[in-house]
Amino acid sequence: MTTKELKKTEAAVPATGRNQAAKPVILTPLVDIMETDKEVILVADMPGVNESNVDIDLQGNNLTIKGTRDDKFGMDDAQLVRGEYRPEYCYERQFTIGEVIDMKGISACMKDGVLRLTLPKQKELAPRRIQVKAG
Amino acid sequence: MLWRSARPSLWNPWHDLRNFNDEISRLFGDLGEFTTRGEYPPVNVWFNDYEARFTVKLPGVNLADLEITANQDTLTIKGNRAAEVLPEGANYLRQERGSGSFVRTFALPFPVDSENVEAGYKDGILVVRLPKAKSVQPRKINVTTA
Numbered sequence: 001m002t003t004k005e006l007k008k009t010e011a012a013v014p015a016t017g018r019n020q021a022a023k024p025v026i027l028t029p030l031v032d033i034m035e036t037d038k039e040v041i042l043v044a045d046m047p048g049v050n051e052s053n054v055d056i057d058l059q060g061n062n063l064t065i066k067g068t069r070d071d072k073f074g075m076d077d078a079q080l081v082r083g084e085y086r087p088e089y090c091y092e093r094q095f096t097i098g099e100v101i102d103m104k105g106i107s108a109c110m111k112d113g114v115l116r117l118t119l120p121k122q123k124e125l126a127p128r129r130i131q132v133k134a135g
Numbered sequence: 136m137l138w139r140s141a142r143p144s145l146w147n148p149w150h151d152l153r154n155f156n157d158e159i160s161r162l163f164g165d166l167g168e169f170t171t172r173g174e175y176p177p178v179n180v181w182f183n184d185y186e187a188r189f190t191v192k193l194p195g196v197n198l199a200d201l202e203i204t205a206n207q208d209t210l211t212i213k214g215n216r217a218a219e220v221l222p223e224g225a226n227y228l229r230q231e232r233g234s235g236s237f238v239r240t241f242a243l244p245f246p247v248d249s250e251n252v253e254a255g256y257k258d259g260i261l262v263v264r265l266p267k268a269k270s271v272q273p274r275k276i277n278v279t280t281a
Contacts, residue, residue, distance in 0.1 A: 030233075033227070037224060041222070041225070045195065046194065047258065049258060049259075078183040079183065080180070081180050081181065081182045082180035084177035085192055112258065113195065113260065114195035
């Protein structure tokens, strides 16, 4: 077996133990949901997530919010001596919305690890009176 | 990470048992926002030869409401998380996020250089860097010919 072949084989074997990248745990973000006549406001705590790695998806009545983190806050040069939360994690949560939402009007902002989502309700159609004619 | 006791001289089997319980809870049921003992905020502590680093999960806190004190070998993180301001005419459909004041104090196994303690807050994570006092930092000794 030549060196080249050997390298190829080595690469194919999955990394184990310390070398294996830990799969981040999926956490459920805590949320507040508020409703007014015009809109639904959703506030979610997602510490460590910034505006570039938050993902909001609305399909029909299903709203999904996802947040990932790509940094470990430069912890590669130090050892964890007390761990109260897992350093690698991501967020995901799904909601079912009862109201009809105006998809185009959705706005979101992210500040200090808090996501604020405003979902405007679709303007109700003007009530229409149907005349019944005697036929 | 499992059977590590911070202070072997104060060994106490119940303490170890409790730590073990904490570790198991942390591995299998991450509460995320509180520690397994219900303390807030959860903190990860990292050590290297030169400093101790605290990373704190603390979303949505105003910097003005945060107070960090380092004194010799203790670090105190004190703060207040403002309650959500409900817009006029709104009502809650769901309220899970908490608010209120918190304080946590940590004892470090070495004195820190309190003048050079740094703290940064980004994306809801607070990072506090506490350099070890010069006297406890590793020092390279040059060998000279006698």
